[in-house]
Amino acid sequence: MRNYPTYRFAFLFFLFVSLFFGCNSGSNQTDNSYRVMPEIPKIDKYDVIVIGENHFSSQIFDIELNLMKYYYSLGVRDFAFECSFSEALFFQYYFESGDEDCFNYLTRLSSGGKISPVNRGRVKFYRDLYQWNLMLDEKITIHGFDIEHDPYGMGLSATWFFILRHYDQLEGVPMFTPDGIWERAGNWYWLIDDFRNNAERYAVFRTEDAELLEKIIKSVEQGHLSNHWNSNLTRWENYRKRAMLRELFMIENFRETILACNGRKIFAIMGYMHSSLTGNAIYMLNERQFPWLNTDQPCLVNTLKDEISIASIVLRTFWNPKKWPYFIRIMGWKLSEPFQSVYKGNWPN
Numbered sequence: 001m002r003n004y005p006t007y008r009f010a011f012l013f014f015l016f017v018s019l020f021f022g023c024n025s026g027s028n029q030t031d032n033s034y035r036v037m038p039e040i041p042k043i044d045k046y047d048v049i050v051i052g053e054n055h056f057s058s059q060i061f062d063i064e065l066n067l068m069k070y071y072y073s074l075g076v077r078d079f080a081f082e083c084s085f086s087e088a089l090f091f092q093y094y095f096e097s098g099d100e101d102c103f104n105y106l107t108r109l110s111s112g113g114k115i116s117p118v119n120r121g122r123v124k125f126y127r128d129l130y131q132w133n134l135m136l137d138e139k140i141t142i143h144g145f146d147i148e149h150d151p152y153g154m155g156l157s158a159t160w161f162f163i164l165r166h167y168d169q170l171e172g173v174p175m176f177t178p179d180g181i182w183e184r185a186g187n188w189y190w191l192i193d194d195f196r197n198n199a200e201r202y203a204v205f206r207t208e209d210a211e212l213l214e215k216i217i218k219s220v221e222q223g224h225l226s227n228h229w230n231s232n233l234t235r236w237e238n239y240r241k242r243a244m245l246r247e248l249f250m251i252e253n254f255r256e257t258i259l260a261c262n263g264r265k266i267f268a269i270m271g272y273m274h275s276s277l278t279g280n281a282i283y284m285l286n287e288r289q290f291p292w293l294n295t296d297q298p299c300l301v302n303t304l305k306d307e308i309s310i311a312s313i314v315l316r317t318f319w320n321p322k323k324w325p326y327f328i329r330i331m332g333w334k335l336s337e338p339f340q341s342v343y344k345g346n347w348p349n
Contacts, residue, residue, distance in 0.1 A: 041311035051063075051268070052301075052313065056336060057336065061122065065125060068129075071265075072136075076266070077141055079269070080144070080269070081142060081143070081144055081268075082250075084146050085144045086155050086158035086216050089162055090154070094106060095140065105348070107123050119336035143261075147222040147250070148219040155216055163205070173191070173194065192217050192221070228242075250300050254300060254304060274301065275300065275312045275314065315330050317331065
């Protein structure tokens with residue numbers, strides 16, 4: 001006599017395994033072929049769609065590019081990256097111009113190892129984005145909401161390239177040119193202090209340039225505060241404090257991105273520790289653990305989801321439906337290949 005419950009169990013188990021392990025990242029896929037669990041969120045129900053990625057996986061880039069194309073087809077034109085304000089300026093410039101010097105400058109931060117923040121998959125992703133944007137009638141807009149991790153490079157370069165080079169040298173202000181100045185922190189912080197305290201000297205700036213410099217400086221100062229090492233704390237306490245401050249700044253910056261979009265839908269890409277809807281990110285600290293922080297803030301999306309409607313799609317190896325309502329399975333241990341930077345110049349000039 002046949003055991004129908006056994007057959008039924010076997011069928012359900014096979015169905016579950018097929019769905020769970022059937023995810024892939026082919027370059028021509030649409031939202032339906034990803035086999036997301038339970039499905040890809042529809043933009044009409046949300047203000048922001050977030051992808052939470054493993055930064056170093058080799059499988060995230062085709063998925064993200066195709067999702068960007070998919071949500072673009074639904075009307076999304078604003079895309080937010082986990083990068084600084086200055087870096088987003090250069091991404092926007094590259095995607096609009098195709099400037100190879102700019103591209104080499106953007107991808108110069110390479111450790112040569114598999115855990116480099118810039119790897120082959122990410123470099124290809126940027127080039128694919130450029131080619132895609134080139135064909136669009138309505139171009140994409142890039143927003144950055146992270147702190148500035150490279151103040152003497154990216155921050156100062158953006159100040160020079162997007163603002164200072166368009167003006168005659170200001171009286172009393174050192175000429176910020178590319179020949180070696182990018183690593184001179186003293187001059188950079190002198191400019192910040194002077195801009196804050198001698199507004200009349202910069203009255204020649206157009207309003208939009210003054211506002212742009214304010215935003216660049218704000219991102220740089222966030223990076224400085226987040227990376228400040230307190231000798232009175234243990235190494236672990238410093239790491240936790242720095243991570244928490246960074247998260248709080250990212251929340252603040254993402255709020256400004258939302259305001260800048262003025263009601264337009266946003267598709268954002270960030271690490272899954274920032275995007276998890278559970279609030280279980282490592283940045284959750286409380287006053288009992290670290291009383292000097294005087295805060296108990298969760299991760300980025302968990303904080304913002306009470307202010308706007310957000311759907312978070314997590315790209316990871318194992319699915320936990322209680323933590324992640326939307327999920328795409330990737331082989332997280334398959335890391336992207338190292339990328340060796342070809343940048344040798346002193347761009348921008």
